[in-house]
Amino acid sequence: AQSVTQPDIHITVSEGASLELRCNYSYGATPYLFWYVQSPGQGLQLLLKYFSGDTLVQGIKGFEAEFKRSQSSFNLRKPSVHWSDAAEYFCAVLSGGYNKLIFGAGTRLAVHP
Amino acid sequence: DAGVTQSPTHLIKTRGQQVTLRCSPISGHKSVSWYQQVLGQGPQFIFQYYEKEERGRGNFPDRFSARQFPNYSSELNVNALLLGDSALYLCASSFLDSLAYNEQFFGPGTRLTVL
Numbered sequence: 398a399q400s401v402t403q404p405d406i407h408i409t410v411s412e413g414a415s416l417e418l419r420c421n422y423s424y425g426a427t428p429y430l431f432w433y434v435q436s437p438g439q440g441l442q443l444l445l446k447y448f449s450g451d452t453l454v455q456g457i458k459g460f461e462a463e464f465k466r467s468q469s470s471f472n473l474r475k476p477s478v479h480w481s482d483a484a485e486y487f488c489a490v491l492s493g494g495y496n497k498l499i500f501g502a503g504t505r506l507a508v509h510p
Numbered sequence: 511d512a513g514v515t516q517s518p519t520h521l522i523k524t525r526g527q528q529v530t531l532r533c534s535p536i537s538g539h540k541s542v543s544w545y546q547q548v549l550g551q552g553p554q555f556i557f558q559y560y561e562k563e564e565r566g567r568g569n570f571p572d573r574f575s576a577r578q579f580p581n582y583s584s585e586l587n588v589n590a591l592l593l594g595d596s597a598l599y600l601c602a603s604s605f606l607d608s609l610a611y612n613e614q615f616f617g618p619g620t621r622l623t624v625l
Binding site for chain 1: 545618
């Protein structure tokens with residue numbers, strides 16, 4: 398069955414430090430992968446997506462993610478975290494076409510000044 | 511332009527009651543999807559509607575139903591509410607019916623509490 402695992406429930410980083418959020422997926426075919434961010438009281442906002450081609454994907458707000466088929470991973474990175482990046486981050490895989498996304502449980506990011 | 515809007519923002523119901531949640535997609539968008547997000551978990555897919563037809567259904571009981579209107583707005587109905595139905599219900603809209611070809615945008619959600 399298709400699934401997404403985000404191993405880290407909570408992560409705390411200092412402002413200005415680098416960030417890497419882990420995501421592992423289970424999917425039989427070539428996956429369509431997404432990263433979303435959710436701030437308190439708000440809906441989900443798309444950060445970036447991977448469909449095919451270059452395995453390093455650039456997104457909004459300075460985020461990037463790297464698709465590694467051999468490791469079934471799609472980790473999200475940012476070289477320098479800002480206090481406004483504190484939020485919950487979700488990795489997702491598109492399942493079976495149309496708009497059905499399977500989400501991971503999320504990683505809550507806290508940023509220390 | 512307005513984004514995806516959902517109403518009400520918050521809702522409190524008791525077990526056994528029925529609830530209707532509403533979603534207005536971004537103007538021009540023809541696809542609406544519904545997700546349930548239980549506290550501490552990622553969103554789970556409930557339904558997708560495109561051009562008023564159901565395009566996908568998640569693993570939810572028949573107590574959950576939805577429909578899409580000619581103006582592409584949508585309602586999610588939940589009957590015989592259980593405590594476990596307490597969650598944030600998210601609506602998302604997109605122009606086409608597949609994320610392989612376009613992006614979907616999420617609304618802020620409706621927080622349902624079942625007592």
